[in-house]
Amino acid sequence: MALITLSNAHLAFGHVPLLNGTDLTLDMGERTGLIGRNGAGKSSLLKILAGLEKPDDGVMQIQTGIRREYVPQEPHLRPGATIFETISEGVAEAKAIRERYEAHADGEDLDALQTRLEALDGWNWEQRVDETIHRLDLNPDTVVDTLSGGLRKRVALGRALVATPDVLLLDEPTNHLDLNAIDWLAGLLNNFRGALLLITHDRAFLDAVTTRIVELDRGQLRSYPGNFAAFEAAKQRELEAEALQNARADKLLAQEEVWIRKGVEARRTRSVARIGRLEKLRETRAARRDVIGGVRLDVDTGGASGKIVARLEDVNKAYGDKQVVRNFSSTVLRGDKIGLIGPNGAGKTTLLKLILGELAPDSGSVLQGSKIQVAYFDQMREALNMEATLADTISPGSEWIEIGNQRKHVMSYLGDFLFAPARANSPVKSLSGGERNRLLLARLFARPANVMVLDEPTNDLDIETLEMLEELLQDYDGTVFLVSHDRRFVDNVVTSTLVAEGNGQWREYEGGIADWQAQAARTAQVRAQAARSSAPAPTPPAPVAAPVAAQPVAEKRKLSFKEQRELGELPARIDAIEKEMAQLAAMLAGTELYSQGAKRIAEVTQRHAALDEELLEAMERWEALSTRG
Structure with a gap:
């Protein structure tokens, strides 16, 4: 309704x-x-x-x-x-x-x-x-x-x-x-x-x-x-179909333009219908909504830093009674891309400042690497002067900027970040939140840096710009420290994560947020099993009758005829489940399914999830029977 x-x-x-x-x-x-x-x-x-x-x-x-x-x-x-x-x-x-x-x-x-x-x-x-x-x-x-x-x-x-x-x-x-x-x-x-x-x-x-x-x-x-x-998935298919349709239309238009420009003999024989079609093709081409340009990102890494960016040994830092870093040790190498994960107020900014040597620890040692050039992306946009123009923000006092071995005009560079030349002299305060973030990225990438600190860079950015920023950071040769709560962005960029685990404790995990959560879940499971196995057995109550003789340990039970038959059928069942899952996955990745309505999409999605559970149960059952067979 x-x-x-x-x-x-x-x-x-x-x-x-x-x-x-x-x-x-x-x-x-x-x-x-x-x-x-x-x-x-x-x-x-x-x-x-x-x-x-x-x-x-x-x-x-x-x-x-x-x-x-x-x-x-x-x-x-x-x-x-x-x-x-x-x-x-x-x-x-x-x-x-x-x-x-x-x-x-x-x-x-x-x-x-x-x-x-x-x-x-x-x-x-x-x-x-x-x-x-x-x-x-x-x-x-x-x-x-x-x-x-x-x-x-x-x-x-x-x-x-x-x-x-x-x-x-x-x-x-x-x-x-x-x-x-x-x-x-x-x-x-x-x-x-x-x-x-x-x-x-x-x-x-x-x-x-x-x-x-x-x-x-x-x-x-x-x-x-x-x-x-x-x-x-649907958008990718749609864009491919649109590109093919546009290419065919452009080819036909080019052929008709050649025909209309032929000599006198051809003009005598041309048909009114064909001329009408040509005019319609021209109108369609003029009205077509071509996909507009995307942000073009590039960054100047400057000179390479030393192999070791920072080495921390038993570092502690507290503010009053609150311990924000406790006995932290780590080595950051050139090219590491590290995500800092934790609730607001956990001390992510403090830990960053300790790593970069901007803050002295209460105890422990911090060794800084050589030739480090740091660039910051500040989520509060404090680096932006609201009264300055866009051009002055990027290149104060000059119409040109140097990015690596490239020399670009500031108008062209702003165009790479989707700012029209007419807006180059507009004040920063006239921009929307997303546009200010784009300008801050443009300013950040215009300066040489081999260590990049990004504090919530994803706020207010559109998805297409986010994906391009991901690609740039993946290819970036320098070191990245990323503070973000955007799971997909973190998982696509970082190689390891530093996670706040409470009471000032920080632990390093390989991979992104999804990897950290999986590793943390396995660690918790192992600890729980160890705690159960080490717990003392409860003392039995005193017997009221003569004690019963101890029973011998039961031997491993052999498979029954029914279980043997089930074990023989399981490989074919697992294969059938995997084939059906592959078919459903192909449907979910294609476009035809999404034209069949929300009910059909839900049916396919639910069936795929049910098969996933069924496959897991079948594999576990096969493993259990195999160890006894």
């Missing part, structure tokens, strides 16, 4: 159409991810759906009585209020009705109040607020005026979540959240019963939450059923 329907919407800023006759419906129970390039108009579309802005043209129909909650990138919070008071604003109606019900005001219909209170789940609003504050790791008594931008975003998110709206509109909800908070948010949104539309660059979060992806591309909306992985 459609809660909001947007029809034939138009919206433009200057000569750039952000919405060009677009249609969109938000259905009950549907979780939609809105993706597109920075500046494509995603946030503007969200504001229109929230009722905060109006399109230039078009119609929006909203079901009567629905509640909408919108969390922008830069939320507005009431000055002077505490975090508890601010988040409680999300349940203001439930709070007011319960107060009226408990006061037994004269003339009030208590049955009607109770019905409305139950509909709003208002009897336990304090518990909902407390749980949300705890999950977002906030202090309820803190005044919101003192909070950083990231914490203000968390408070606004909490205010929307406790309201249990019919339509929830979220603009980059995972920014500044740590991994535990992101997992909690994904679980909450998966249980959300209304319509959800969210903008996020976090591909793992999209995979975990969404049931549909909507792409905003040059004023048009395209809808794809399934999560982000399904969208990627």
Whole structure:
């Protein structure tokens, strides 16, 4: 059932159409991810759906009585209020009705109040607020005026979540959240019963939450059923088909242009229909929406650093009573790409400063390598002067920049990061959040560095730019320190992770976040088994009768006839399961399945998951019988 329907919407800023006759419906129970390039108009579309802005043209129909909650990138919070008071604003109606019900005001219909209170789940609003504050790791008594931008975003998110709206509109909800908070948010949104539309660059979060992806591309909306992985597969096929169709059209146009320019004899015999087709081909070619250029990233690594970047031995660091680094030892080599993982406030920045020699340890030793040139990407964008122009930010006082052995004009270099030449003299403050991050990347890569420190570089960047940044960092010859809660980005870039395990303890794991979680789970399992095996056996109660003679240890039981037959059939069964799984995997990777509707996609996905479990059970059964056979 459609809660909001947007029809034939138009919206433009200057000569750039952000919405060009677009249609969109938000259905009950549907979780939609809105993706597109920075500046494509995603946030503007969200504001229109929230009722905060109006399109230039078009119609929006909203079901009567629905509640909408919108969390922008830069939320507005009431000055002077505490975090508890601010988040409680999300349940203001439930709070007011319960107060009226408990006061037994004269003339009030208590049955009607109770019905409305139950509909709003208002009897336990304090518990909902407390749980949300705890999950977002906030202090309820803190005044919101003192909070950083990231914490203000968390408070606004909490205010929307406790309201249990019919339509929830979220603009980059995972920014500044740590991994535990992101997992909690994904679980909450998966249980959300209304319509959800969210903008996020976090591909793992999209995979975990969404049931549909909507792409905003040059004023048009395209809808794809399934999560982000399904969208990627369908989009790849679509782009290949579009490229082939465009190539054929261009070839035919070229042939017709040659024909129309032939001599007098040919012009006497040309047909009116053929001329009409040529004119139509010209119009189609002119109107075609070619894929616009992408960000072109390059980086100057400068001179190579020494083989050892840093060596730390038994390093300790504390702030007052809080130990943030305890007995930490590690060696960082040239070319390492290290991710720092931990909750906000765990000490990731402190550990980085210790490694880079910017902070002295309380005890222990830190040896710095030679010829180190460090470049920083700051998530708070403090390195940007809001009043400076884009050109001065990249190359102050010069129209040229040197990147390695290349010399580029600043206009051309800004164009590599999708900034038009006309914007080169615009102030930084005129840019959106994603554009400021792009500018910071451009500034970062314009300076020679063999050690790169990236603090939340993925915030506000579009997915295409993220993928290109991943490729650049994978090919980068220098050393990378990456602080990010974007699982996919970390897994695609780092070679090892430093993980905060509480009480100042840091442990190094090979690989990214997924590898760390798998290794940590195996370690916990081994420790649990060791604890069980080392636990003393309980003392038996005193016997009340004559003791029974000890029984001999049972010999290994041979396979029964039925088990022997099962063992013989298992290889064929395993082979059949693997073949069916391969067929389903091919369907999920293709495009035909995604034209058969959401129900069919769900059937194939569920069958593939069931076969995976079935295969695991069959393999375990085969192994168990084989050891006895």
